[in-house]
Amino acid sequence: MMSLIIDALSWACLLLGCFLGVSGAFGVFRFKDFYSRAHAASVTDTLCVFFIVAGLVLQSGFNLVTVKLIFIVVLLWLTSPVASHALIRSAYQTGLKPTLSTTRKESAKRGQS
Amino acid sequence: MFAVTSVAILVVMGIALARAFIGPTVYDRILAVNMFGTKTVLFIAVYGFLTERPEFMDIALVYALINFVGVIAVLKFVERFPPPSAQSDE
Numbered sequence: 001m002m003s004l005i006i007d008a009l010s011w012a013c014l015l016l017g018c019f020l021g022v023s024g025a026f027g028v029f030r031f032k033d034f035y036s037r038a039h040a041a042s043v044t045d046t047l048c049v050f051f052i053v054a055g056l057v058l059q060s061g062f063n064l065v066t067v068k069l070i071f072i073v074v075l076l077w078l079t080s081p082v083a084s085h086a087l088i089r090s091a092y093q094t095g096l097k098p099t100l101s102t103t104r105k106e107s108a109k110r111g112q113s
Numbered sequence: 114m115f116a117v118t119s120v121a122i123l124v125v126m127g128i129a130l131a132r133a134f135i136g137p138t139v140y141d142r143i144l145a146v147n148m149f150g151t152k153t154v155l156f157i158a159v160y161g162f163l164t165e166r167p168e169f170m171d172i173a174l175v176y177a178l179i180n181f182v183g184v185i186a187v188l189k190f191v192e193r194f195p196p197p198s199a200q201s202d203e
Contacts, residue, residue: 018121025128068170079181091140
């Protein structure tokens, strides 16, 4: 009975992870502006990893493989936001302007930041 | 179960590659390659479970490290020598 619950739970986690991955990839493929694409890619990077690895951890029970999987999740949680930040920062530094709804001059005129 | 997950991850990798080919600016390409790398890490882990070979987790861990270092190295290079396609985002 217990293994049935664990299997169903890991199956649900894996499917949810796959769904997030596919939706993120679809977002990266369809969005018009680079910055929205970068957002779509980095959002799913962390959550999709978590759910898929959670599904794997449920499958593998409590042994060395689970410890390595937790290492992978913690590593990816730390490095992929940093990589996305570096990417977006260097894109902005070298002049890739985001397509805002209003230009900087108009927002300055209206007194927004 | 793992087969379904690995097929889904392959689809995501295909879409990321498509974005890498299309991407107008060089940063889209780096973004797509970065996403491809993290999905490769996942694919290695799932494939390790598919074929019941626990050593694949080490390979996935090393690949995650290399992917991160690679992306940062490419970014440092592109930031110093921006190609012409860096500014245009038509």
